Amino acid sequence: QVQLVQSGAEVKKPGASVKVSCKASGYTFTKYYMHWVRQAPGQGLEWMGVINPSGGETSYVQKLQGRVTMTRDTSTSTVYMELSSLRSEDTAVYYCARTVRSYDSFDYWGQGTLVTVSS
Amino acid sequence: EIVLTQSPGTLSLSPGEGATLSCRASQSVSSDYLAWYQQKPGQAPRLLIYGASSRATGIPDRFSGSGSGTDFTLTISRLEPEDFAVYYCQQYGTSPRTFGQGTKLEIK
Numbered sequence: 001q002v003q004l005v006q007s008g009a010e011v012k013k014p015g016a017s018v019k020v021s022c023k024a025s026g027y028t029f030t031k032y033y034m035h036w037v038r039q040a041p042g043q044g045l046e047w048m049g050v051i052n053p054s055g056g057e058t059s060y061v062q063k064l065q066g067r068v069t070m071t072r073d074t075s076t077s078t079v080y081m082e083l084s085s086l087r088s089e090d091t092a093v094y095y096c097a098r099t100v101r102s103y104d105s106f107d108y109w110g111q112g113t114l115v116t117v118s119s
Numbered sequence: 120e121i122v123l124t125q126s127p128g129t130l131s132l133s134p135g136e137g138a139t140l141s142c143r144a145s146q147s148v149s150s151d152y153l154a155w156y157q158q159k160p161g162q163a164p165r166l167l168i169y170g171a172s173s174r175a176t177g178i179p180d181r182f183s184g185s186g187s188g189t190d191f192t193l194t195i196s197r198l199e200p201e202d203f204a205v206y207y208c209q210q211y212g213t214s215p216r217t218f219g220q221g222t223k224l225e226i227k
Contacts, residue, residue, distance in 0.1 A: 035216075045156075045164065045207055045218040061215045095163055103211050105154035105169035107176075112163055 002026040004096050004110035011116045017084040020113045022096030029077040030054040033099045035106060036070065036081045038092040048094075050102055051079055059102075086117045121146055121210050125219035131227040138195040140222045142208035147188045149212025155184055155193045158221075159204045167206075168193060200226075 007021040022034065036048040049060035051070040058070045064083070072079045083090060094113045097106035122145040132138055142153070151171040156164035166175040168184035171191055181196040195202055203226050208219040 044220045045209070047216040047218070059214060097163075099211075103152060103214075103216075105152075105166055105175075105209070105211055106156075106164070107166050107169075109163035109165075 002098070002108045004098065004108055006094075006096060006110040006113045009114040009116070011118065012086050013119055014087055014117055016086050016117075017082060018086060018115050019080055019082040020094050020096075020115065021078050021080050022110050023076065023078045024098070025077060027098075030074060033102050033104070034070075034072070034079045035097045035099060036068075037095045037097055037106070039095070039112075040089070040092045043092075046092075048081070050099075052102065053079060083115075086115075088117050091115065091117045120215055121148065121213055121217050123208050123210060123217055123219035125206075125208055125222045127222060128220075129223045129225060131225050132198055133227045134198050134200055136198050138193075138198055138202075138224060140193040140195075140206055140224075142186075142191040142193070142219050144189040144191075144210060148191075148210045151187050152210060152212030153184075153186070153191050154209045154211060155182075156207045156209065157202075157204050158207065164207060195224075198224075 003025045005023045010018050030053050035050045051058045053072045069082045096110040098108045124143045126141045153171045155168040158164040172184045183194045185192050205221045205223050207221050
């Protein structure tokens with residue numbers, strides 16, 4: 001069965017960086033795109049960007065350009081999302097989510113990783 | 120960027136009743152690439168509807184989606200206790216992919 005298992009909660013200080021992982025299993029890793037979506041406490045969903053695990057190509061939302069980096073490790077079927085220069089408004093649950101094509105609905109989601117930015 | 124506006128913000132209904140949730144886009148959604156998700160507290164969203172009207176795998180037929188262009192609707196025909204949650208629409212035809220702000224479906 002398809003599973004996306006994310007790394008555990010993180011607490012970071014403003015200005016620091018965080019790297020969240022998402023390990024995929026139950027399907028061919030390189031045949032599906034992986035997106036990252038975040039949700040601030042009590043708020044809605046915000047798309048952050050996408051990575052093609054096959055070739056590593058990425059596309060990021062403009063507001064996070066320069067601060068977000070998505071990478072993958074095909075040997076372990078894991079994708080990573082690193083966010084730098086953290087600020088309090090980056091406090092959120094971060095989800096990875098899979099699609100068949102780059103422009104597609106998200107059919108499987110990770111369980112979410114809470115990142116708290118606090119001094 | 121396509122802005123999605125969902126209405127109402129909160130919908131109070133009783134089990135057994137029908138629910139109609141609306142999602143309006145600021146511009147036409149490409150190829151009707153519109154999805155609906157259900158999210159319960161502490162859980163990740165779950166895909167209900169894709170392509171505006173196709174049910175995802177395992178979704179009961181009391182859930183249906185309709186609409187095209189800029190106006191879309193999620194209908195739940197007979198509410199079950201487990202249907203009370205927050206529902207989001209999402210367009211995935213244009214980057215950035217965007218979500219509506221959500222409709223909370225609560226028990227009356």
